[in-house]
Amino acid sequence: MNDSRALRIRIIATAREMNALDINRGKSGNVSARIDSGFLITPSALPYDETKPEDVVSVDFGGKATGRRKPSSEWRFHRDIYAARPEVRAIVHAHSPFATALACLDRDIPAFHYMVAVAGGSDIRCAPYSTFGTQALSDHAVAALAGRKACLLSHHGMIALGASLAAALALAVEVETLAEMYCRALQMGEPALLSRQEMEIVVAKFADYRSG
Numbered sequence: 001m002n003d004s005r006a007l008r009i010r011i012i013a014t015a016r017e018m019n020a021l022d023i024n025r026g027k028s029g030n031v032s033a034r035i036d037s038g039f040l041i042t043p044s045a046l047p048y049d050e051t052k053p054e055d056v057v058s059v060d061f062g063g064k065a066t067g068r069r070k071p072s073s074e075w076r077f078h079r080d081i082y083a084a085r086p087e088v089r090a091i092v093h094a095h096s097p098f099a100t101a102l103a104c105l106d107r108d109i110p111a112f113h114y115m116v117a118v119a120g121g122s123d124i125r126c127a128p129y130s131t132f133g134t135q136a137l138s139d140h141a142v143a144a145l146a147g148r149k150a151c152l153l154s155h156h157g158m159i160a161l162g163a164s165l166a167a168a169l170a171l172a173v174e175v176e177t178l179a180e181m182y183c184r185a186l187q188m189g190e191p192a193l194l195s196r197q198e199m200e201i202v203v204a205k206f207a208d209y210r211s212g
């Protein structure tokens with residue numbers, strides 16, 4: 001896909017919707033979409049309500065940014081995810097409260113609920129902590145996302161991937177919902193987990209559902 005005003009508008013709309021859905025607050029998250037030369041990403045330190053299509057920043061795979069603003073400080077993991085995962089067309093990164101609460105305890109989301117399979121496997125991993133914006137954080141995120149479409153970031157937030165902006169946002173909402181359920185279940189005890197076989201059945205059913 002080429003850089004276009006329409007795509008820039010959709011990126012800003014997705015970022016605003018992320019806050020309207022309460023999976024992110026203020027300026028902390030970011031949103032990107034793949035283009036032929038790299039990706040378009042929300043700018044650094046600008047409220048989404050004040051962001052204009054011209055403020056969205058184009059970044060190439062070498063990390064060179066083009067635009068009147070600086071790209072989000074997290075552009076590195078967006079670049080590395082697009083480079084590692086050709087099927088990914090959009091990325092939503094949010095500091096959603098429940099996913100982040102789990103990430104602050106360095107907890108993966110295990111197979112406590114069958115919907116965990118929506119992220120592609122039997123768990124949603126939590127990537128180890130590194131300073132925001134660093135190559136180390138990006139490397140941890142790409143590793144935690146292996147075979148998955150979402151991960152948590154220790155003491156930080158979460159990342160959701162999609163074949164479209166709408167799919168990435170929907171997955172981010174799903175991950176936050178699962179994180180909330182898991183946090184609430186943990187308040188009452190340690191939930192039993194579904195078996196690997198059960199989760200494999202659900203992963204296969206979801207793959208079927210998507211192709212059917």
Ligand SMILES: [Zn+2]
Nearest residue numbers: 028029074157
């Ligand atoms: Zn962040």
